[in-house]
Amino acid sequence: MAKVLMKGNEAIALAAIKGGVDAFYGYPITPQNEVPEYLSKHLLANGKVFLQAESEVSAINMVYGAAGAGKRVMTSSSSPGIALKQEGISYITAAELPCLIVSVMRGGPGLGSIQPSQGDYYQATRGGGNGDYHLIVFAPESIQETIDTIKESFDIADYYRNPVMVLVDGLIGQMMESVDFDRPKKERFVPEKDWATNGTKNHPGRRNIANSLYLDPAELEQHNIKLHQKYEVIKKNETKFELIDFDNPEYVIVAYGTMARICRSAIEMLKNEGIEVGMIRPITLFPYPEKAFEQIPENVKGILTCELSMGQMLDDVLIANNGKHKVGFFGRAGGMLPDPEEIVGAIKNFNERVVK
Numbered sequence: 225m226a227k228v229l230m231k232g233n234e235a236i237a238l239a240a241i242k243g244g245v246d247a248f249y250g251y252p253i254t255p256q257n258e259v260p261e262y263l264s265k266h267l268l269a270n271g272k273v274f275l276q277a278e279s280e281v282s283a284i285n286m287v288y289g290a291a292g293a294g295k296r297v298m299t300s301s302s303s304p305g306i307a308l309k310q311e312g313i314s315y316i317t318a319a320e321l322p323c324l325i326v327s328v329m330r331g332g333p334g335l336g337s338i339q340p341s342q343g344d345y346y347q348a349t350r351g352g353g354n355g356d357y358h359l360i361v362f363a364p365e366s367i368q369e370t371i372d373t374i375k376e377s378f379d380i381a382d383y384y385r386n387p388v389m390v391l392v393d394g395l396i397g398q399m400m401e402s403v404d405f406d407r408p409k410k411e412r413f414v415p416e417k418d419w420a421t422n423g424t425k426n427h428p429g430r431r432n433i434a435n436s437l438y439l440d441p442a443e444l445e446q447h448n449i450k451l452h453q454k455y456e457v458i459k460k461n462e463t464k465f466e467l468i469d470f471d472n473p474e475y476v477i478v479a480y481g482t483m484a485r486i487c488r489s490a491i492e493m494l495k496n497e498g499i500e501v502g503m504i505r506p507i508t509l510f511p512y513p514e515k516a517f518e519q520i521p522e523n524v525k526g527i528l529t530c531e532l533s534m535g536q537m538l539d540d541v542l543i544a545n546n547g548k549h550k551v552g553f554f555g556r557a558g559g560m561l562p563d564p565e566e567i568v569g570a571i572k573n574f575n576e577r578v579v580k
Contacts, residue, residue, distance in 0.1 A: 227404045232367045233258035233397045236300070236326055236390075239374035241266060242405055245324070246295040247273035249286035251305060254338040255394035256328035259300040280305045284312030291321035292434035294420030296378050300326035302394070303344050304335060307352055313387060314353025318436035318447075320419075322381030324374065325359070325389045328397040331559035339559020340394035340482060345536035348391050349510045356448050358455050359389045360462060361509040363480040367401040369507075372409065379412040384458060385419070391509065393532065395482045395561070458511055465513035466505040469495075473502030475571055476520055476549075478541050479530040480506045482561070487530055490567035501571060509537070514544040526550040526574050530567060533557055535579075542580060552577030 230238070237259045240248070248263045260276065267274040273290070277283035283299055290297040301309065306327045316323060329344045331337035348361045360380060364370040370392055377388040421432045438444035469491060470476075479487045484505045491501045504516045520527070527549050529541045535553050545551055554570040554577060556562045570577055 227402050229400055229402050230367070231258060231398065231400050232370065232392070233328070234262045235367050235371050235403055236374060236397070237262035237266070238405065239371040240298055240324065241270070243375040243378045244296050245272065245298050245378065247275075247290045247297045248299065249275050249277055249283040249290070249297070250299045250301060251277050251280045251283050253302045253305040255330055255340075255397050256300050256302050256326070258397070259326065259328075280308035281312065284309035284316070287323050288312055288316050288319070288321065288434075291316060291323045292319065292421045294417040294422055296382075298324035298326065300328065302328045302330045303332050303341070303347070306344065306347060310352035311354075313359070314351070314355055314357055315436045316387055317353075317357040317359065318355065319434045320385040321387070321434060322378075322385055323387050324377050324381060325387055326374070327389055327391050329391065329393040331557070337559045338394060340396075340532065340561065341557065341559050342393055342481060342483065342532035343534075343536070343557060344391070345509065345531070345533060348389055349512070349540075357451065358510050359387050360384065360458060361389045361391055362507060363391045363509050364396070364507070365481050365484045365505065367396060367399070368403045370396060371403055371405060372407060375409045376412070379409075379414050380462065382414045382417070383412055384454060386454065386458070391481070393482050394559075462508060463511045463513050463515065464507035465516045466507060467516065467519060468503040468505060469500065470502040470519065471500075473500050473521065474525050475499075475501045475574060476524055476527045477501060477503040477530055477567070477571075478506070478527060478537070479503060480509065480537070483530050483532050486562060486564055487567055489564035490571070493564055493568050494571060499571065512540045512544065517544040517548075520549065524549055526552055526578065528552045528554055528570060528574060528577060530570075531555045532561070538579065550574075550578050551580050553579050
């Protein structure tokens with residue numbers, strides 16, 4: 225397949241098909257509706273399962289069932305829809321079931337708007353469901369990177385028996401770019417799903433059970449410890465980030481997704497004015513790339529966190545920086561996108577942006 229011009233949401237859907245998805249369960253909400261629309265046509269035509277559920281709550285519990293049976297399953301939604309799925313996501317994570325969740329962020333809180341935002345950082349990385357759990361969260365900045373990430377995400381979810389969330393915003397979902405679906409994905413070992421609840425066919429004499437209920441607190445504590453140990457392995461193996469223009473920066477920007485694209489333009493404009501600025505672009509939001517901050521030169525004047533929110537990733541930047549450099553913040557919210565000139569101005573007036 226040669227390069228094609230494709231809309232982000234449709235590319236997400238096709239990438240899932242290329243990644244081997246068996247079933248999709250979801251409920252429509254803008255700005256991600258083209259994902260289920262595309263899959264409704266192409267999954268059924270290829271003998272796979274597509275079902276538009278009666279609600280987001282129903283959809284995520286259908287994902288739970290299909291994942292428990294050992295199938296490659298996904299759902300997609302946008303901010304308020306992902307909020308409705310949180311209880312089911314917690315159950316799926318507790319039962320150690322793999323699945324793919326695509327979240328196309330829109331402005332909030334509440335119903336907000338259908339414009340692009342990054343106001344769901346907390347929702348993705350801190351979790352709106354109950355208990356001590358984590359999703360593996362990727363935040364690509366382009367449609368091509370989104371495709372490559374989704375194709376690999378099913379393998380990652382299967383390997384760790386953990387849900388993977390691909391977090392993009394409405395701009396990536398709605399824009400069009402030239403993409404290549406034939407780029408090879410990283411080969412990963414995918415273990416046999418001998419835990420799947422598929423009757424006794426593959427394991428005579430016993431039936432597997434997918435469960436998140438532990439009435440014995442000592443047993444539940446051991447389960448939490450087991451999950452925590454898995455998250456530590458994920459931190460070690462799956463942390464991803466990109467360092468941009470890190471040769472001799474005066475300042476460092478931290479940004480992900482669409483905001484990182486805008487910051488790239490701002491960095492070029494600043495360079496033309498003789499101001500060297502580097503960027504840390506987190507590709508995984510959990511695990512967060514704290515080690516990237518160890519590579520910031522000692523003489524950097526400050527770190528500017530740039531987000532399409534009121535400052536949610538800022539918490540992780542402050543933790544990763546650990547008081548070493550001044551940290552400033554620039555953000556737009558509610559679906560407003562900044563011009564690169566605004567970020568240029570924020571760097572030039574950095575001291576006015578310092579939060580700590």
